[in-house]
Amino acid sequence: MMRWRISAWVAALVVLLLLAVPLYASLAPEPYALTFVSRVLVFALAAISLNLILGYGGMVSFGHALYMGLGAYAVGLLAQHGVTSGWVQLGVTVVVCALVGAVTGAISLRTTGVAFVMITLAFAQMFYYLFVSLKQYGGDDGLSISARSDFGIFTLASPIALYYTALALVLAALFVMKRLVDARFGMVLRGCRINERRMQAMGFPTLRYKLSAYVISSVLCGVAGLLYANLTGYTSPAYMAWTVSGELIVMVVLGGMGTVFGPLVGSLVLLISEEILKALTDRWMMILGPLIVLVVLTARRGVYGYLLDWDGYRERRRLLKDARSAEGRP
Amino acid sequence: MSFSLFCIQMLNGLQLGVLLFMLSAGLTLVLGIMNFVNLAHGSLYMMGAYFAAAAYARSDSFLIAALVGVVGSAALGFAVERIVAARLYARDHLDQVLATFGLILFFNELARTIWGATPYYMNVPQALSGTIDLLGVSYSTYRLAIIVVGLLVALGCYLLINKTKVGMLIRAGSSNPTIVAALGVNIKMLNAAIFALGAALAGLAGLMSGPILSVQPGMGEPMLITAMIVIIIGGIGSVRGAFYSALIVGVIDTAGRAFLPLLLREFLDRSTAQAAGPALASLLIFVFMAAVLALKPQGLFPVKNQ
Numbered sequence: 001m002m003r004w005r006i007s008a009w010v011a012a013l014v015v016l017l018l019l020a021v022p023l024y025a026s027l028a029p030e031p032y033a034l035t036f037v038s039r040v041l042v043f044a045l046a047a048i049s050l051n052l053i054l055g056y057g058g059m060v061s062f063g064h065a066l067y068m069g070l071g072a073y074a075v076g077l078l079a080q081h082g083v084t085s086g087w088v089q090l091g092v093t094v095v096v097c098a099l100v101g102a103v104t105g106a107i108s109l110r111t112t113g114v115a116f117v118m119i120t121l122a123f124a125q126m127f128y129y130l131f132v133s134l135k136q137y138g139g140d141d142g143l144s145i146s147a148r149s150d151f152g153i154f155t156l157a158s159p160i161a162l163y164y165t166a167l168a169l170v171l172a173a174l175f176v177m178k179r180l181v182d183a184r185f186g187m188v189l190r191g192c193r194i195n196e197r198r199m200q201a202m203g204f205p206t207l208r209y210k211l212s213a214y215v216i217s218s219v220l221c222g223v224a225g226l227l228y229a230n231l232t233g234y235t236s237p238a239y240m241a242w243t244v245s246g247e248l249i250v251m252v253v254l255g256g257m258g259t260v261f262g263p264l265v266g267s268l269v270l271l272i273s274e275e276i277l278k279a280l281t282d283r284w285m286m287i288l289g290p291l292i293v294l295v296v297l298t299a300r301r302g303v304y305g306y307l308l309d310w311d312g313y314r315e316r317r318r319l320l321k322d323a324r325s326a327e328g329r330p
Numbered sequence: 331m332s333f334s335l336f337c338i339q340m341l342n343g344l345q346l347g348v349l350l351f352m353l354s355a356g357l358t359l360v361l362g363i364m365n366f367v368n369l370a371h372g373s374l375y376m377m378g379a380y381f382a383a384a385a386y387a388r389s390d391s392f393l394i395a396a397l398v399g400v401v402g403s404a405a406l407g408f409a410v411e412r413i414v415a416a417r418l419y420a421r422d423h424l425d426q427v428l429a430t431f432g433l434i435l436f437f438n439e440l441a442r443t444i445w446g447a448t449p450y451y452m453n454v455p456q457a458l459s460g461t462i463d464l465l466g467v468s469y470s471t472y473r474l475a476i477i478v479v480g481l482l483v484a485l486g487c488y489l490l491i492n493k494t495k496v497g498m499l500i501r502a503g504s505s506n507p508t509i510v511a512a513l514g515v516n517i518k519m520l521n522a523a524i525f526a527l528g529a530a531l532a533g534l535a536g537l538m539s540g541p542i543l544s545v546q547p548g549m550g551e552p553m554l555i556t557a558m559i560v561i562i563i564g565g566i567g568s569v570r571g572a573f574y575s576a577l578i579v580g581v582i583d584t585a586g587r588a589f590l591p592l593l594l595r596e597f598l599d600r601s602t603a604q605a606a607g608p609a610l611a612s613l614l615i616f617v618f619m620a621a622v623l624a625l626k627p628q629g630l631f632p633v634k635n636q
Contacts, residue, residue: 107623114365118562119623122558126616132612253424257424284438291435297417297427
């Protein structure tokens with residue numbers, strides 16, 4: 001008998017609510033809700049991609065916003081030159097992110113630990129400066145996008161189409177992640193996080209596995225950037241700023257590192273708390289900063305991680321009870 | 331390109347290099363000894379600059395400003411170490427990165443709240459304004475003063491680490507903190523002192539760069555990222571490596587920005603060179619870092635026996 005666990009209930013509830021958001025936004029009517037939750041979904045997609053290398057692979061990338069920026073610029077630069085076909089933009093995003101991910105990943109993965117953190121940050125910053133210095137494409141001010149991605153059967157100009165595209169991609173990404181981390185590939189990756197030397201001793205070419213995970217993650221994050229550019233109608237170097245990379249890590253940790261559903265929960269929790277804090281005060285970052293420190297110091301399993309822990313606890317208690325009644329004790 | 335322009339750019343590179351060294355020394359010590367990634371080091375630099383600028387505006391004395399900047403950031407560093415950092419030494423790097431990321435958000439917003447979002451300009455002190463003649467090349471006295479202070483700091487670090495008892499403890503702590511603690515050394519206070527020393531150097535860098543850069547919220551992060559490149563190139567934990575690679579990075583960055591656009595103009599048309607020059611120049615130190623990593627992943631001057 002399959003018993004419904006609390007974490008599964010919460011996950012199902014979140015997905016149901018997400019499906020209903022456009023209905024609420026048009027009935028209420030609160031168009032801002034649709035934009036806001038679209039943003040949550042875009043960041044969730046980026047956080048899911050980061051979770052693959054951070055949560056499962058143990059690679060602390062502090063430059064993941066780079067790929068969001070590349071995806072956004074793929075839309076911006078192509079639209080500037082009159083290419084608005086979504087398929088072309090998607091293709092360019094995938095190829096560029098895979099290439100940049102493969103090159104920077106191959107260099108960064110020569111190091112581990114602190115140096116990896118700093119190098120990924122440095123590479124993201126390098127591209128940030130590159131786009132800042134491209135004055136013909138707006139430089140520091142960014143580039144506004146006049147025409148959204150057109151995928152033939154649908155266009156991302158419609159907020160609802162954009163929303164459901166983002167939601168479909170998030171759900172698909174969650175499904176693929178679930179399959180990926182339980183597959184042989186995911187097992188090797190998780191093994192590398194716990195003890196890379198032992199994985200090498202067992203004969204796995206760990207660098208190849210880690211680099212593949214890094215490239216997959218880069219490409220997925222680039223797709224999130226493509227959506228983000230369509231959502232805001234604008235792209236700027238700020239999309240690949242180090243603060244965005246930091247926020248993505250916070251989302252992953254807040255939701256539950258190394259859990260499939262965690263990043264989605266994390267981006268919901270972080271962006272909603274940001275909205276609440278912004279409504280309270282202009283100086284919201286002065287509250288958010290210490291809050292992050294507090295979460296790190298005290299609650300590092302993350303929201304979804306704690307739900308899983310709770311399920312585990314209930315499961316153990318149930319098994320204990322079953323075992324006791326089987327022995328005939330009360 | 332004239333010879334004097336070349337000299338001036340080299341001196342500018344040296345000046346950026348010593349500023350980077352002041353930042354990287356603390357960063358690399360904390361990283362090498364406590365194994366702690368302090369992203370908030372740039373915030374300490376920023377707060378040092380603000381402390382000094384505020385004191386300078388009140389007292390009109392650069393010496394008082396210097397004292398306030400250095401002591402203020404050391405005290406702030408001590409507080410940060412006791413309240414946050416010390417709890418994270420045993421944690422993994424991810425937690426340290428996240429917590430110090432939270433601190434950066436806090437300090438940037440704090441600076442914006444207290445001193446406003448507009449950049450704050452600090453005047454060059456009277457005695458150091460003007461230029462000085464160096465073998466026929468006229469150079470800003472204040473920038474020369476930065477170079478002198480930076481070299482003195484480097485000498486001081488060398489003497490402190492290699493010739494004093496505290497330095498001996500620092501070296502011992504970096505190779506085996508548990509044994510040092512077992513021998514009866516108060517390792518907690520030692521750690522706090524090293525952290526505060528690093529913060530004081532960051533504050534000094536902030537103070538010295540106040541009059542040549544604008545003091546504003548978020549000024550610490552670009553410097554922090556460059557300082558990180560410095561310590562990666564130099565080899566994590568090595569103060570000597572940080573010194574050499576800070577000078578190399580300072581000179582490469584400055585020379586690239588000054589000469590690369592000119593160089594490109596030789597064989598590209600003017601408008602392309604104008605656009606590509608600054609873009610390529612800003613990438614130069616990153617490319618250099620990538621090249622060093624590809625050849626020597628441990629950095630150019632790695633710490634031995636670790």
